[in-house]
Amino acid sequence: MQVTAVIPWGVNFWNGWSTQFIVLFSLALQVVLLFLAGVRRHKDGGTRIGILWLAYQLADYTATYALGNLAAGSALHGHQLVALWAPFLLLHLGGPDNIAAYELEDNKLWKRTSLTLVGQALGAGYVLYKNIVSSRGTLWLAAAFMAVVGLVKSVEKILALRRASLSIIRDSVKTETSTKCASSLDDEPPPGGFKKDRAREEEFFKKRAHALFHVCKSAMVDSSVDYDPGRLLESFRDHGSRYRWKLIEMELSLMYDILYTKAAVVHTLPGYCIRVASTLAVATSLLLFRFSSKARYSRVDVAITYTLLGGALLLETTSLLSALFSTWTFAFLCTTQWSRLRHAMLCSGRFEKLRRVVVSLHRLAYDTGIAVCLRLSRSWHGTMGQYSMLDKCTRWRTAGVRPWTMLGLGPSSAWSVKVPEEVKAQVLVHIRSIVKENDINTLGVIRQNWGVKALKDHSPIAKVARLGAEIQEAIVVWHIATDILLAKLGMLVRTEQLDAPERDVVEAIKAISQYMMFLLVRRPAMLPGLAQIKLYQRTEETLVAQLDKIPPPTRKPPAGWIHSACTMVMEKLCGVGPNSDPRLQRRVRLAEWLFDHKPELDDHGKSSRVRFGIELAQTLYNYKEKEKDQLEIVLAVWVDILVYTANRCSRESHAKQLSGGGELTTLIWLMTEHRHRHEEASG
Known part of the structure; x- marks a missing residue:
C-alpha cells in the first residue's frame, strides 16, 4: 500500500x-x-x-x-x-x-x-x-x-x-x-x-x-x-x-x-x-x-x-x-x-x-x-562559393567513400570569395548585349545555347568547346581547361605580379570557373537539368589516377587516409588557404602534367571529360588567329555560362536558396529580368 x-x-x-x-x-x-x-x-x-x-x-x-x-x-x-x-x-x-x-x-x-x-x-x-x-x-x-x-x-x-x-x-x-x-x-x-x-x-x-x-x-x-x-x-x-x-x-x-x-x-x-x-x-x-x-x-x-x-x-x-x-x-x-x-x-x-x-x-x-x-x-553577403577540382584531388587523395567523409569530417574542399567587380561589370555588359540583340524570348528565356554567342567568331575553339553538351558536362570540361590554361600561362600563382587589367580578368575567370563547379558539387539544384553527381566523381577519380603517375623529382606522397589526415591537420595548423602557394603549386604540377600527358580513354569513358578539357586547353593555348586574347575569350564563355545558368535555373530553386543567404545566380537572373522588362517597356 x-x-x-x-x-x-x-x-x-x-x-x-x-x-x-x-x-x-x-x-x-x-x-x-x-x-x-x-x-x-x-x-x-x-x-x-x-x-x-x-x-x-x-x-x-x-x-x-x-x-x-x-x-x-x-x-x-x-x-x-x-x-x-x-x-x-x-x-x-x-x-x-x-x-x-x-x-x-x-x-x-x-x-x-x-x-x-x-x-x-x-x-x-x-x-x-x-x-x-x-x-x-x-x-x-x-x-x-x-x-x-x-x-x-x-x-x-x-x-x-x-x-x-x-x-x-x-x-x-x-x-x-x-x-x-x-x-x-x-x-x-x-x-x-x-x-x-x-x-x-x-x-x-x-x-x-x-x-x-x-x-x-x-x-x-x-x-x-x-x-x-x-x-x-x-x-x-x-x-x-x-x-x-x-x-x-x-x-x-x-x-x-x-x-x-x-x-x-x-x-x-x-x-x-x-x-x-x-x-x-x-x-x-x-x-x-x-x-x-x-x-x-x-x-x-x-x-x-x-x-x-x-x-x-x-x-x-x-x-x-x-x-x-x-x-x-x-x-x-x-x-x-x-x-x-x-x-x-x-x-x-x-x-x-x-x-x-x-x-x-x-x-x-x-x-x-x-x-x-x-x-x-x-x-546580400556579396560572396560566391568556390570549388576547384584540381585542388580537391591534390589534397584529399583517399579513393572511395570513407566514413569520415560521409560525416563531413574531411578537409573542406569549398570556400568563399568576394564577388570581383570585374565579374559584376562583365555580367552587366553581357546582359545588356543579349537583351539588345533580342536573344531573350517573350517569356524571358535566353534563346541561344551557352557559349554560342561568345565563340561565334572563333570556330577552332568552338569545334572542341562541347557546345552541344549538357551544362554540367560543359562546366567540368571548361573548369579543367581553365586551370590547365592558366597554369601553362603562369597565371595560376602570384597573379599580383600581372598588370591591373590582366589581373582583374584572371581573377574573374578563376572566380566564375570555381563558382560554377561549386554549384555543380554543392548546389546541383541551381543548375538546369538533372543533377549528375557521377560526372564529377568519375572525373575526380581520373585526375587522382593521373596524379599518381607524376614521376620524381616531384615526390609522390604516400596515398591513403594517413596522408589525407596529416594534410588536413597541417593545413589547419599552418593556416594554409585555398589560394596559398603550396596548394596552388600542387595544382600547377598536376595541370602541367595533364597538358603534356593526355590520359588513355578507358572502357567506361571515365577519362573522357578530362581528355576533352585537355584538348580544349591545348587549343586555347595555341590559338593565335585573332587579336583577341585567349583570356578574354575564356572570360566571355564563363560569363555566358553564368548568365545562361542563372536564366535557366528553375524559379523554385531560386526561391529555396533565398533561405540560405541566396546565390549570385539569383541576382543575375533578376537583373536579366529587369533589363528585359525595361527593354520591352521602352519599345
Missing part, C-alpha cells in the same frame, strides 16, 4: 515540474527564433544557423507536448495555476513575425499545419474549461485574453504559410496593382555617395525596391505583369553598376520576407490591428494577474506565470514596433485605399520623420556592432 501511494505522488511531482521546465523552454525557443531569424539572410551564419534550425524544429514539438501533458491533467495536481499556461503555448505555436517557414516546403504544408492547430486549440480549450472557467476572481479573464491572442496568432501563421505558397502568390499577382509610391521615389543619391552610412544607404534602396517589387514577385512565380519599370531603372543609369546591384539585393530581401516570414499578413490593415490589440491584451492580462489573489498558488508557479506574461509582452511589443517601423508600412500606406490615412502619414511628412528616427537607431546599431551580431542588415 505504501508503494502504491508513493508512485502517483512521484509521478505527479515529476509531471508538474517537467511541465514548468517545458513551458519555460518553449519561451526560450521563441526568444532564440526572434533574435536569430535574421542570420538566414546571410551565408556565414555558422553555428547560429544550427541553433536556429534546432529551435525551429523544437518549438512546435515542445508546445504540443506541453499542451498534451496539460490536457491529460497529470501536471495539474498541486499546480492549479499551470492551466493558465495553455494559452501561452498557443501563442508560442504562432511564433515570432520574422520567421514563419524554415524551408520553402513548409509553405506547401499549410493544410496539414492547420489541421494540427485544430487539435492543439481543442486541447488548450479543454484545459481552460476544466480548470480556469470555474475559478474565482479575474484569473479567468486574464486566461481568456491570452487564449484569444494565442489562437489569433496561431491562425495568422497558417495564413502566412498559405500566402507564401508559390501557387497562391501566382494567383495574387494577377489581381495586384503596381505600387502608387513610384512618383515619390525620384530622390537622387547623394553626390558624394553615402560615405559608409549603411543605415541611410539601405533606407534609400529599400524604398525603391518596394516600388519595383511587383516585378520581382511576378518573375519569381513565373507570371507576367503589365508594369513599366523603365523610369525607375533609368534613374540609376548614371550612378554606376553598384546601385543596380544594391537595388536587386533589396528586392530579393523583400522576396525573402514574403516567402519565409509573416510579412504577407502582418503588413495589412488587419495585421496592424491584430498587433495593436494583442499587445494591449497581453498588457491587460499581466495587470489582471498582478491584482488577482495568488495566496493558494505555488510561488514557483506564480514566478513562472510572470515570466510567461513578461515574455509574451516583450514578443508582442517587438512585433508591433517592428511592423510599424518597417518600410513595408511605407508600401502599405502608398497602396492603401484609406486616402485620409495616406495623406495624414505620407503627405504630411509624419512617416518620413518616423523613418529618420529608425535610420538613426539603425546607424547606432551599426556603430556599436549590434547590427552585425544580430544580422539586422538586409544586404
Whole structure:
C-alpha cells in the first residue's frame, strides 16, 4: 500500500515540474527564433544557423507536448495555476513575425499545419474549461485574453504559410496593382555617395525596391505583369553598376520576407490591428494577474506565470514596433485605399520623420556592432562559393567513400570569395548585349545555347568547346581547361605580379570557373537539368589516377587516409588557404602534367571529360588567329555560362536558396529580368 501511494505522488511531482521546465523552454525557443531569424539572410551564419534550425524544429514539438501533458491533467495536481499556461503555448505555436517557414516546403504544408492547430486549440480549450472557467476572481479573464491572442496568432501563421505558397502568390499577382509610391521615389543619391552610412544607404534602396517589387514577385512565380519599370531603372543609369546591384539585393530581401516570414499578413490593415490589440491584451492580462489573489498558488508557479506574461509582452511589443517601423508600412500606406490615412502619414511628412528616427537607431546599431551580431542588415553577403577540382584531388587523395567523409569530417574542399567587380561589370555588359540583340524570348528565356554567342567568331575553339553538351558536362570540361590554361600561362600563382587589367580578368575567370563547379558539387539544384553527381566523381577519380603517375623529382606522397589526415591537420595548423602557394603549386604540377600527358580513354569513358578539357586547353593555348586574347575569350564563355545558368535555373530553386543567404545566380537572373522588362517597356 505504501508503494502504491508513493508512485502517483512521484509521478505527479515529476509531471508538474517537467511541465514548468517545458513551458519555460518553449519561451526560450521563441526568444532564440526572434533574435536569430535574421542570420538566414546571410551565408556565414555558422553555428547560429544550427541553433536556429534546432529551435525551429523544437518549438512546435515542445508546445504540443506541453499542451498534451496539460490536457491529460497529470501536471495539474498541486499546480492549479499551470492551466493558465495553455494559452501561452498557443501563442508560442504562432511564433515570432520574422520567421514563419524554415524551408520553402513548409509553405506547401499549410493544410496539414492547420489541421494540427485544430487539435492543439481543442486541447488548450479543454484545459481552460476544466480548470480556469470555474475559478474565482479575474484569473479567468486574464486566461481568456491570452487564449484569444494565442489562437489569433496561431491562425495568422497558417495564413502566412498559405500566402507564401508559390501557387497562391501566382494567383495574387494577377489581381495586384503596381505600387502608387513610384512618383515619390525620384530622390537622387547623394553626390558624394553615402560615405559608409549603411543605415541611410539601405533606407534609400529599400524604398525603391518596394516600388519595383511587383516585378520581382511576378518573375519569381513565373507570371507576367503589365508594369513599366523603365523610369525607375533609368534613374540609376548614371550612378554606376553598384546601385543596380544594391537595388536587386533589396528586392530579393523583400522576396525573402514574403516567402519565409509573416510579412504577407502582418503588413495589412488587419495585421496592424491584430498587433495593436494583442499587445494591449497581453498588457491587460499581466495587470489582471498582478491584482488577482495568488495566496493558494505555488510561488514557483506564480514566478513562472510572470515570466510567461513578461515574455509574451516583450514578443508582442517587438512585433508591433517592428511592423510599424518597417518600410513595408511605407508600401502599405502608398497602396492603401484609406486616402485620409495616406495623406495624414505620407503627405504630411509624419512617416518620413518616423523613418529618420529608425535610420538613426539603425546607424547606432551599426556603430556599436549590434547590427552585425544580430544580422539586422538586409544586404546580400556579396560572396560566391568556390570549388576547384584540381585542388580537391591534390589534397584529399583517399579513393572511395570513407566514413569520415560521409560525416563531413574531411578537409573542406569549398570556400568563399568576394564577388570581383570585374565579374559584376562583365555580367552587366553581357546582359545588356543579349537583351539588345533580342536573344531573350517573350517569356524571358535566353534563346541561344551557352557559349554560342561568345565563340561565334572563333570556330577552332568552338569545334572542341562541347557546345552541344549538357551544362554540367560543359562546366567540368571548361573548369579543367581553365586551370590547365592558366597554369601553362603562369597565371595560376602570384597573379599580383600581372598588370591591373590582366589581373582583374584572371581573377574573374578563376572566380566564375570555381563558382560554377561549386554549384555543380554543392548546389546541383541551381543548375538546369538533372543533377549528375557521377560526372564529377568519375572525373575526380581520373585526375587522382593521373596524379599518381607524376614521376620524381616531384615526390609522390604516400596515398591513403594517413596522408589525407596529416594534410588536413597541417593545413589547419599552418593556416594554409585555398589560394596559398603550396596548394596552388600542387595544382600547377598536376595541370602541367595533364597538358603534356593526355590520359588513355578507358572502357567506361571515365577519362573522357578530362581528355576533352585537355584538348580544349591545348587549343586555347595555341590559338593565335585573332587579336583577341585567349583570356578574354575564356572570360566571355564563363560569363555566358553564368548568365545562361542563372536564366535557366528553375524559379523554385531560386526561391529555396533565398533561405540560405541566396546565390549570385539569383541576382543575375533578376537583373536579366529587369533589363528585359525595361527593354520591352521602352519599345
